[in-house]
Amino acid sequence: VDDPGYSYAILRKGIDPRKDQSYFLFSLRQPQLRRALTPLGRMTKPEIRKIAHSLGLKIADKIDSQEICFVPGNDYKAFLRSHLGDNEFHRGEIYDVDGNFVGEHDGIELFTIGQRKGLPGGSPRPRYVADLDPETNRVIVGDAEHLVCDEFVIDRVNWHPVAGIGLSAVASAKADDPGRSFEATVKIRYNHPGTVATVTPLEHDRARVRLHEPQRAVTPGQAAVIYDDDIVLGGGWICRRAFCHPERSGAESRDLATLP
Known part of the structure; x- marks a missing residue:
């Protein structure tokens, strides 16, 4: 411009x-x-595949990568453990949004906002990770x-x-x-x-x-x-x-x- x-x-x-x-x-x-x-900004993926086919490229039908392409099986927790080692994770406590203690965790790096799986403690309704506090290594959980x-x-x-x-x-x-x-x-x-x-x-x-x-x-x-x-x-x-x-x-x- x-x-x-x-x-x-x-x-x-x-x-x-x-x-x-x-x-x-x-x-x-x-x-x-x-x-x-x-150069690909004005083209769709099917158009690119068509060109690859016309050139005889072996990757013409390669499946699109999903999630983090360099993490085997999309298991980022295993990826972090293999590269950092368990001693490098920052362990801490889990609280609910009202300040009630829920349990302990093995590393704040293993949680993401919105996560539901892998949370300790029984609950009559689904709980999700609502916040992560890196200063205290606390994981805060709450309702949807x-x-x-x-x-x-x-x-x-x-x-x-x-x-x-x-x-x-x-x-x-x-x-x-x-x-x-x-x-x-x-x-x-x-x-x-x-x-x-x-x-x-x-x-x-x-x-x-x-x-x-x-x-x-x-x-x-x-x-x-x-x-x-x-x-x-x-x-x-x-x-x-x-x-x-x-x-x-x-x-x-x-x-x-x-x-x-």
């Missing part, structure tokens, strides 16, 4: 939604994007509704020039100035279809994301990527959020890190 006195590269979604990689590429900056070539989130903050944000957000403008903006906010589509994980949100740029390369429809399992450490239709505006990394019990609000909200 050529603006008066300035030109920049734009990152768009690929036309094949099942194979689009823009979610992973949001952190590329202009020096990388200007030199990047994406405790996975739902409608607001979070992202940090280390990389704004693309097409977003029109200058560093000086962000630095001078107030954190909750509605005039600085804009609506966009936000993806909170690779296979997420995207949801409408109000995004507010903050100081120190951060932004607040308010989801118009609450989403399940918004996971700290995952990328949240911001789109205008098929154009990537920017993105950042989801921070640990303040936890709000579904029947509480305002002053009754609790940060999971404050559990006993």
Whole structure:
């Protein structure tokens, strides 16, 4: 794109939604994007297979990789154990969202937000991992509704020039100035279809994301990527959020890190 006195590269979604990689590429900056070539972005996987067949390539019918392609059997726990060793895991305790002790665990690295399997202690209803506290190695579990989130903050944000957000403008903006906010589509994980949100740029390369429809399992450490239709505006990394019990609000909200 050529603006008066300035030109920049734009990152768009690929036309094949099942194979689009823009979610992973949001952190590329202009020096990388200007030199990047994406020849498959305008083609679907069946079209690529057809070309491979015409060239007689043996991989033309190779099965698509799923999950983490370099982890045998998608067993990431076994993968971590084989590379780290049991002594490198950070053991700790498990609490429910009300601060009740549930049990102990063999390593916080073995849990993910939204996980249901492998949780100790009997319960009359399904329980899920609602939060992970790396400072205390505590795993917090709760009901399905405790996975739902409608607001979070992202940090280390990389704004693309097409977003029109200058560093000086962000630095001078107030954190909750509605005039600085804009609506966009936000993806909170690779296979997420995207949801409408109000995004507010903050100081120190951060932004607040308010989801118009609450989403399940918004996971700290995952990328949240911001789109205008098929154009990537920017993105950042989801921070640990303040936890709000579904029947509480305002002053009754609790940060999971404050559990006993």
